[in-house]
Amino acid sequence: MFDFxxxxxxxxxxxxxSFTRAALRLHLSQPPLSQQIQSLEQDLGVRLLERTKRHVALTEPGRVFLEQARQILAKADEARSQVTAAAAGYSGQLRLAYTVSVSFHPALPQALLRYGQIAPNVRLKLSExxxxxxxxxxxxxEIDVGFVRDEPLHAQDARRLRLSVIDREPLLLxxxxxxxxxxxxxxxxxxxxDDAFVSQPRELAATLYDRLVKLATRAGFQPTIAQHAQQINGxxxxxxxxxxxxxxxxxxxxxxxxxxxxxxLEDSDAxxxxxxxxxxxxxxxxxQQFLSTVAETAVAAGL
Known part of the structure; x- marks a missing residue:
């Protein structure tokens, strides 16, 4: 079977x-080039080239095979490029999740913008x-990476996960x-x-709810939750x-x-x-390419 x-x-x-010009183009001596073409013709069982001492021309099967050979080589080059890009993190798929509050932080849109420029062929699947x-x-x-607001509660989970801190974002009232x-x-x-508070339900957003309770307890009171909203912007x-x-x-x-x-807020841990x-x-x-991009984005933003 013929090879690439x-x-x-x-x-x-x-x-x-021209065998002479082709040999120069391939940085090859002419005899092995002629031998390989003869071997190719023998393998296919057809004559691809009509050649004399002064003239080389394609036969009709040769013209058909030339088109097919070009397509095969182009596909091989495309496959090589895609594999190289995938190995470098410039193609493939990335499933990314983020909390709603993170969508207001500049780290998320800036990282996504920068990553889209670096790796435009990666298919991003985003989830709140x-x-x-x-x-x-x-x-x-089920996902590959996430923008989170807290550390894992359980030590066994923390050992199986890797967290890279981007920011310790101040809390406001x-x-x-x-x-x-x-x-x-x-x-x-x-x-x-003595004021009432509004918050998200703890079963949905435990991180911010627990931080409110912790800060309030340290300040000497238990917060009164008057109403709940499903989303933080609500x-x-x-x-x-x-x-x-x-x-x-x-x-x-x-x-x-x-x-x-x-x-x-002036409170510590706020x-x-x-x-x-x-x-x-x-x-x-x-x-790995995305994590590098996030780190570079954080440095550029002074986080």
Missing amino acids: RQLRYFVAVAEEL MYTEPQFAALLAG ALPAGHPLAGRSSLRLAEVA LLALVAAGLGLALVPASMRTVRLAGVSYVP YLLLAVACRADDPAPAL
């Missing part, structure tokens, strides 16, 4: 219509997902614009101990309606909603983790 080398030799001779479900999905092999403390440059949580509508205060990450400031004022999580033993090139 013979196909390349034949294409060179067919395009040059809370932090704890992301850990479960990673361990089950979202207050109704008419609140007496709305114009402050900062405040301590103890100053609003909390702001409740704040604007005067139904309570909300603890939100600083990037939520980009949501300019009439009737809402944001005030930074921050929310932002990290990228993946399986510790996942060597996928597309994933």
